Amino acid sequence: MSRGARRGPASRYGGVGRGLLLALLVLIPSLVAGEFLLEVLPHPGYTILNDALAVVFGVLFGWISVGLWVSLAGAVLLLLRRQSRLKVPAVTTRDARVALVVPVFREDPRPVCARIESVYRSLEAAGRLAQYDFFLLSDSNDADAWVEEEVAWAGLRARLGGDARLYYRRRRLNIKRKSGNIADFCRRWGSQYRYMVVLDADSLMTGEVLGRLVDLMEYNPSVGLIQTLPAAIHQNTLFGRVQQFASRLYGPVFAAGLHFWHMGEGHYWGHNAIIRVAPFVRHCALPRLPGSGAFGG
The missing domain is CATH 3.90.550.10 (Spore Coat Polysaccharide Biosynthesis Protein SpsA; Chain A)
Incomplete structure (x- = not known):
């Protein structure tokens, strides 16, 4: 963001609100999944090993949940054909170095x-x-x-x-x-x-x-x-071809989802x-x- 530019209220508070919503959508299912794992383990009871397994399972479940909510938001945006917040110029400029x-x-x-x-x-x-x-x-x-x-x-x-x-x-x-x-x-x-x-x-x-x-x-x-x-191109190995296919198929969905959750403040x-x-x-x-x-x- 350039010097002197100010974020509007929608950008400031909308980004915080979406971040909190995403945190809740990830945290609550992860806690439920951890509790469920404790119930199905062969030796019930809150032992150190069971607790450790539940924590690791909850973290991994949360990691998967992030991908789910990012891709779901991206799919909805693409289906609705929502446009970027950036203004699109009607004419091109040629003087910028x-x-x-x-x-x-x-x-x-x-x-x-x-x-x-x-x-x-x-x-x-x-x-x-x-x-x-x-x-x-x-x-x-x-x-x-x-x-x-x-x-x-x-x-x-x-x-x-x-x-x-x-x-x-x-x-x-x-x-x-x-x-x-x-x-x-x-x-x-x-x-x-x-x-x-x-x-x-x-x-x-x-x-x-x-x-x-x-x-x-x-x-x-x-x-x-x-x-x-x-997007990956000109890949020759099996792994490379799989990555190229995945980036072409899922890349736009994840990019649209990141745009929805991060708004104008994503990572580089x-x-x-x-x-x-x-x-x-x-x-x-x-x-x-x-x-x-x-x-x-």
């Missing part, structure tokens, strides 16, 4: 550059290329890896032409990994861009979608971030999103936490 950033760490640079080329060509076909600069941001700490990256980048520039605004940078110190690479980009060049689109090394987006994201951000100045729904998955750079730089720089491991460092 956008950085498309792709952080990499020892990935195979050839398919990465092939996907960047596909996005570039799609934006060119959509007539939106003039708004975008492309940044390949490397954290690779192996000499062979970054040499391959530079060769792939040079080959891509040769294919796209000398006027292509495609830049490569490798950090010497991989501080905070890919999130640190994005932060470093924002400190150095963020002030030159109104928006940035963050893609993962295996991400692929069409020029039409990228242009629509920019238009939505321009028309909704209080919005700080819009995230697309990722880290890529495939457009971000308003200025408020991101002002408010999203987290301090370094004490300690080490998953809960520090």
